Amino acid sequence: MPEMPPLIALVGERSPDVIAHRAIPCALELACAATHVRLGWEWVPTRDLTEAPRDLARFSAVWLVPASPYENTAGALAAIRFARETKRPFLGTCGGFQHALIEFARDVAGLASADHAETNPAGDLLVVTRLSCSLVEQIRNLRLVPGSLVHASYGTDLINEGYRCNYGPAPEHRAAFERAGLRFTAFDLPAGTLANESDQNEIRAAELPVEVHPFFVGTLFQPERAALRGEVPPLVAAFVQAAARFLGAT
Secondary structure, rough: OOOOOEEEEEEOOOOOOOOHHHHHHHHHHHHHHHHHHOOOEEEEOHOOOHHHHHOOOOOOOEEOOOOOOOHHHHHHHHHHHHHOOOOOOOEEHHHHHHHHHHHHHHHOOOOEEEOOOOOOOOEEEEEEOOOOOOOOOEEEEEEEEEOHHHHHHOOOEEEEEEOOOOEEOOOHHHHHHHHOEEEEEEOOOOOOOOOOHHHOOOOOEEOOOOOOOOOOEEEOOHHHHHHHHHOOOOHHHHHHHHHHHEEEHO
């Protein structure tokens, strides 16, 4: 019997009107070709996630895709927790990153009432809030933290990436996340700012240390968009390789 290739769950409500949703299959195809990895993927609407350990058991990795709010927020959060607890590679981009922060806050950092300002603006502990400036269809420079998975994927300190979002991490909760073990590994780098000054700027990515999880990364930017220019998204290539390693380890 031929060996089964890794299968990635693309969790979210797929729409042809969402640029990221058009980009993601292209990004995976380019990443597979560049890394010589054979895998498949399948879209999984959050409304179909009623019991994540059962519904996602056949997948080797989870990508929580952009375009939130999701139809079933509880299902999206359960998918993140499943990937985190079973050590399946996880990538969350844009809304996927925002919800990864909420899941981590609630289930790891002890912030049980952590919530999102878009879906619960009256919440008493909003770990995701409206950005000071909209990043809808913006391209920005970022500084990556050396030693991180994001930095290793790109192989450089400075990058520029595209966004489509109005919400991001609330900076006042950064210390609580870091105490619980989450690392913030990419920061906005406004024009005229020196790279070593950007720790004071807004958070754009987070991840778990590899000692805790082999690949658990979230980005506010959408790395998949590079595929629409015919470029291999470095972070997607790293995610694909992690998915292949997971299958080999199970």
